[in-house]
Amino acid sequence: MRDARTTPLETAASGVAPRSVWWRTAGRALTPLAWVGPAVALILGVVLWPAVEMVRTSLTRVSSSGLSGGFTGFRNYAELFGENDLVPVLWRTALWVVGVVAVTLAVSLALAQVLNARFPGRRLVRWAVIVPWAASVLMTALLWKWMLDDFYGVVNKLLMDTGVIETPVNWLAHPEVAFACMMAVSVFVSLPFTSFVILAGLQTIPGEVYEAARVDGAGHLRTYFQITLPLLRPVLFVASVINVINVFNSFPIIWAMTQGGPGRATDTTTTLMYKLAFLNQDVGESAALAVVNFALILTLALLYSWGARRQGRAQA
């Protein structure tokens, strides 16, 4: 990092043209803009503008045809908080996020341990675990919807053949059961990323650490809980934050399997936001809910980058 201030170009050019004229100075000031500008423009145009637009819409009366009817203050928010379904949906969202992320992390810890162990065919097993990560979540969700079908699904067939259940269960008809099933699907698609992140963390732990623990006479379990797990803490932090955000924003699973129904009985804030805007044509109220969601995610994102920075500093 010592000579990071001198660009290679300057180093090379300084022997040839040492004179500094105003256009050269101006040019140097504008150079970063030429290289970085387009990326910034894309982010501003597609991330910042919509964020601003969303806040503006949430304070605007929007007719069902999409025309703006002027500033309306916090009426959209009042309407949103007046919805009878809002509180259950918020609770369900909390359950969705906490439940899915907690189970994902717990299972991934074990899974990463398996993926890190030496055995024949490990490469293939790792590729197998990748499949739900690479595949479209929508298609995976549709697949589970079909497999959970009460008449034609393979899940009931399997459970009946093994004697677990007597008669077919209509998994997606009862809101609570359906929601639990969808949480399971959400875990299924979150596992690959999470276990790979934890696997990467495991690979950074030097072998000598385990060597030392063995010399000290620590057993497998004790080594895991007193050495591995504490060393994985930064990795688990990153994995949980990214998972929380992804799971919070998850849309295709619920949309493909129940559309949040019956009624709004299996909606999370994300699917409810979509319904308000594009089924109920109430863009203003949807924007209000989106702003609430957005604020939550922004808090998480800032918390994450703060944590990531602190970790970066700790490592340096």
Add this chain to the structure above:
Amino acid sequence: MRSPIRPRTVLLTAVGWLVAIAFVAPYLQMFLTALKPAPELMRPPPSYLPGTWEWANFVNVWKVNDPRIWAALRFSLQVSGAATALALAVGLPAAYYTARNRYRGRGVFLFVVLVTQMFAPTALLVGIYRELVALDWTDTSQALIVVNAAFNLPFCVWILNAYFSSIPKEMEQAAYLDGAGRLTAFTRVMLPLAMPGVVTAAVYTFIGTWNEYIVAITVTSSDDRMTLTRAIPGFVTQYHEQWQYLFAVSLIAIVPVVILFASIERHLVGGLTAGSVK
């Protein structure tokens, strides 16, 4: 000398292979369903294997009129390709310049990239939709291209930045001594050396766009601008249920993507966690 097989290894192998089966089994079920003739699908209770192996499903699915899979496949390819090209065209120079120079606003740029990575288009959907209405860009392919490129850009910048930073400065300086300009040094020296990063960024953006669903159903509505993800649910409606076709097309969409994804697997984690996990 062969080492003796230990019981521990046997156990681990068994567990490992069970894990693999658990992750692949649902997609195997997808494959088997795609191979069943239509009447067999609607005859409870289901059988595990097709009674008749209807390989023709994979041929006939192309002839279905609603949704038209050829058109959707072509459109998805176009949009994903263009979004990847745009993300790289914009991300490469930014990542390279940021890796090699200290400039005013560098910290802010990296921070914005980090924060943006935490956002999915879902969170901003209503805003994106309103913006596109204001621009009169709804139901256009460029809307899908730009939105997908932007949301995959942080990953591209992050992973490319890491790659460029890891290339020794001497490599570039040698090129300058040979009289190369910055652009030449970039395209002839840096780009080839950072190729694994470029491939990872490209594959990741392509797959992300290929699988994207919520923006596609929100932004586009006409039949000739239908991505695969928007087309596929159309096989199962209240009027007809053609699960065999739905899964045949899903497999066509999934298999190439899984192979691509496996090829970049070892580079993914670092990019997705913004370098905080290597």
